[in-house]
Amino acid sequence: MRLPLFILLCLTVLLSSCSQYQQVLRKDDMGKKYAFADSLYRIGKYRKGLKLMEQLVPAYRGKPQGEKLMFIYANTYYNLEDYYLSGYQFERFTQAYPQSDSVEIAAFKSAKSFYQLSPRYSLDQKDTDKGLEKLQEFINQYPNSDKRTEANTLVAELRNKLEKKEYEVAKQYLRVEDYKAAIGAFDNFITDNPGSIYRKDAFYGRFVAAYKLAINSIPVLVQERLREAKVYYNNFMKYYKDSDLAPEALENYQDIESRIEPLETEPTI
Structure with missing residues (x-):
């Protein structure tokens, strides 16, 4: 069975490209590696380009071409969703090239990389804390950035996740x-998160906990704890008397x- 001419041409180009890539990868010509890595990056062949960049980065560190190389190296990790390494490499870029035209976007992508590492609320939130720290650093350093609105949105999302975990x-x-x-725990939550979307539920939860503590106490403690529960009820009703939880309260x-x-x-007696 004869293959159509178009398919044969595509296979020829593909095999030629693969052969050229392997030749460049094996040889020591850094100029060719750099040009080939850049071309692969431009067409979105990030995994192939990364292998070349890993060879190039040590050779070009401190050289004029190093600035562009270090940026696309970090961005390659970002595009491959390897956020640990993209966060680290963008951070290195901002430190190595503080006067670069790309430093602001690198700082944002570094912070956003740490945001991407934040797990669901039920897990350990160390990476969430790191993401918040980096995003806030970006907002403080670039108050007029066109990325500020997005950064603030990401900060709000991470804060909400921490609040949800605490609640x-x-x-x-x-x-x-x-x-x-x-x-x-509800007391601490209310104190620490004055604007939280879970604040109403925390006030209600605190009252319910106090009520149940009172009615399950030994007789000598019941009266005092019922009085304390009434205080928590009044606190809840002060702010949320018209809420959906008011009838249950x-x-x-x-x-x-x-x-x-x-x-x-x-x-x-």
């Missing part, structure tokens, strides 16, 4: 009936009142 930890204490720990509050009234009217 879920407090909620977990409530779920496992460690009510004292839940009250403390009211039910618990009415139960508190029904329990506390007999205790407060008992005659003293």
Whole structure:
């Protein structure tokens, strides 16, 4: 079976290109390697280009061509979604070429690389903290950058993730009936995150934890803890009396009142 001429031509070009790449990769001609790596980068052949760049970077460090090479080297890792290395290499670029025309975009891509490494909220958030730090550094250093709006959006996203983790930890204490720990965790959350989208739920969670702690306490502690739960109810209603959680809070509050009234009217001996 004869292959169509077009397919034969494509195969010929492909084999020729592969052969040329292998020749350049094996030889010591850094000029040819540089030109070939640049051409591969331009057409999006990042993995092939990376092998050449790994040979080129040590040879061109400190030379005029090094600036462009170091940028496309970092950006190759970024395009390959190897964000650990792109973050590191863009950071190196900003340190090595602080006067470069590309330093601002390199700083942003370095910060965004660390953002990309942030895991889901339930996992360790060390990379999230790192991403926040780097994005904030970028915003502070380039307040007039056209990337500032995007950077602020990324910061808000990472902060929300940290808030969600902290809120879920407090909620977990409530779920496992460690009510004292839940009250403390919700307290800390409310103090540390004044503008959080989880603030309403934290106020409510703190009240519920205090209510359940009271009704599950030994008799000698019940009255005092019911009073404390009433304080948390009032705090919740101060800010969220019209919220969807207010009816449930009211039910618990009415139960508190029904329990506390007999205790407060008992005659003293």
